[in-house]
Amino acid sequence: METFTGLILIFIGAALINNFVLHYFVGICPFLGVSRRTSTAFGMGCAVTFVISIAALLSWTLTHFVLRPEAPLPRWVWEIAGGNPATHVDLSVLSYIVYIFVIASSVQFVEMYVRKFFPPLYKSFGVYLPLITTNCAILFACLEIMKHLQDPTNLWGLHEAITLAVGGGVGFTIAISLMAGIREDLDLCDVPGPLRGAGIALIVAGIMAMAFMGFTGVDKGIQSALGIGF
Amino acid sequence: MAQEQPTALERFVNGILPENPVYRQLLGMCPVLAVTNGMKPAMTMAGATAFVLISANIIVSLIRHLLKPHLRILVFTLTIATFVTIADRFLAAYVYEMSKQLGPYVPLIIVNCLIISRCEICSSKQGVGVAIADGVGMALGFALALASIATVREILGSGTWFGLRVMPGVWPNWGIMVLPPGAFLTLGLLLGIAEWVSRRRSERAKSSQ
Numbered sequence: 001m002e003t004f005t006g007l008i009l010i011f012i013g014a015a016l017i018n019n020f021v022l023h024y025f026v027g028i029c030p031f032l033g034v035s036r037r038t039s040t041a042f043g044m045g046c047a048v049t050f051v052i053s054i055a056a057l058l059s060w061t062l063t064h065f066v067l068r069p070e071a072p073l074p075r076w077v078w079e080i081a082g083g084n085p086a087t088h089v090d091l092s093v094l095s096y097i098v099y100i101f102v103i104a105s106s107v108q109f110v111e112m113y114v115r116k117f118f119p120p121l122y123k124s125f126g127v128y129l130p131l132i133t134t135n136c137a138i139l140f141a142c143l144e145i146m147k148h149l150q151d152p153t154n155l156w157g158l159h160e161a162i163t164l165a166v167g168g169g170v171g172f173t174i175a176i177s178l179m180a181g182i183r184e185d186l187d188l189c190d191v192p193g194p195l196r197g198a199g200i201a202l203i204v205a206g207i208m209a210m211a212f213m214g215f216t217g218v219d220k221g222i223q224s225a226l227g228i229g230f
Numbered sequence: 231m232a233q234e235q236p237t238a239l240e241r242f243v244n245g246i247l248p249e250n251p252v253y254r255q256l257l258g259m260c261p262v263l264a265v266t267n268g269m270k271p272a273m274t275m276a277g278a279t280a281f282v283l284i285s286a287n288i289i290v291s292l293i294r295h296l297l298k299p300h301l302r303i304l305v306f307t308l309t310i311a312t313f314v315t316i317a318d319r320f321l322a323a324y325v326y327e328m329s330k331q332l333g334p335y336v337p338l339i340i341v342n343c344l345i346i347s348r349c350e351i352c353s354s355k356q357g358v359g360v361a362i363a364d365g366v367g368m369a370l371g372f373a374l375a376l377a378s379i380a381t382v383r384e385i386l387g388s389g390t391w392f393g394l395r396v397m398p399g400v401w402p403n404w405g406i407m408v409l410p411p412g413a414f415l416t417l418g419l420l421l422g423i424a425e426w427v428s429r430r431r432s433e434r435a436k437s438s439q
Contacts, residue, residue: 022410025259028259135341143334194422206413208414
């Protein structure tokens with residue numbers, strides 16, 4: 001029960017309270033670039049959610065076994081090689097390079113899969129699928145997971161990492177779909193000339209961010225409703 | 231060469247205003263919005279981005295004849311990731327407080343579209359000199375954009391600039407400006423102003439002809 005509540009809190013925290021787009025500003029490029037039609041925006045959201053989950057799975061595994069300080073695999077290799085057992089083994093300096101490699105290869109994998117099995121979807125994504133590689137949201141999720149694996153008092157398990165990733169992906173999908181809905185209606189409005197395009201989109205995003213600030217404190221409410229301390 | 235490539239000076243000047251990475255090309259929006267709640271974090275971020283951008287431009291320009299077309303993006307990102315690791319360790323060693331405050335946004339320089347687009351457009355096609363000029367110009371343009379947004383947000387949001395008090399003591403701090411919504415609103419309005427100024431200028435150029 002305790003674990004399950006923790007997972008719900010992580011999910012809601014990532015999807016609503018600290019929405020990836022509207023609170024951490026990650027994934028702004030597709031948020032502005034692909035939010036002209038609701039259907040493409042929703043497809044993009046789903047693709048990001050999918051890639052983010054795969055990347056989180058891989059990066060948790062790599063971080064837990066290889067990259068975090070005192071991880072088992074480098075420790076084992078170090079001792080096999082006859083190193084001094086008292087040495088502090090830490091490969092975390094490599095983590096950024098490993099993460100970006102993992103993300104790039106999982107995007108490549110998803111692209112091949114979608115092209116083979118869902119050709120119409122592949123056509124509608126067009127250039128945006130490879131661009132997911134440079135989507136900050138995915139690297140950001142990996143970095144959050146890394147942060148939680150370096151703190152020895154509260155080590156995250158795989159289930160927590162995946163929950164964070166899926167929550168972030170769902171939050172991204174919610175934000176980009178809402179934005180696309182608003183922008184479809186904005187096409188019919190008389191927007192002042194210089195603000196057309198990105199300007200008005202950013203102002204709309206600002207108002208959406210204010211609305212999402214209303215979720216602050218929801219986690220405390222859930223905690224007290226479920227009757228755990230704090 | 232099928233088309234004429236711009237010279238080093240053109241690349242340098244283009245980066246600052248005519249092709250400003252933030253206001254003209256809408257690239258690298260994530261740090262632009264996230265770290266501009268004060269001048270100090272904004273300038274630290276601009277410095278780190280400049281270091282990574284210029285170093286990556288130099289390396290990519292040096293290895294441009296070895297690049298295979300289908301692997302080039304991967305090579306770019308790995309090069310950038312290496313320099314970001316260096317910048318991150320450097321910040322953590324010398325300005326620890328600032329590095330804590332910037333948090334995940336320093337590693338997120340890796341996926342800053344600005345740097346990859348410069349590698350792709352300029353340094354994978356031209357020599358080292360042009361690539362350095364381009365990197366410096368773009369970095370200056372990026373720093374200028376960060377500084378403009380951070381100035382508006384810090385003065386309105388906390389009444390200070392670089393930590394120094396500039397507004398009178400009775401100024402009610404607009405808390406919303408240092409929070410996420412303020413970033414979106416400021417950037418949206420500044421984009422509108424930049425667009426308005428450039429329209430005015432092109433209209434004036436047309437009427438004077």
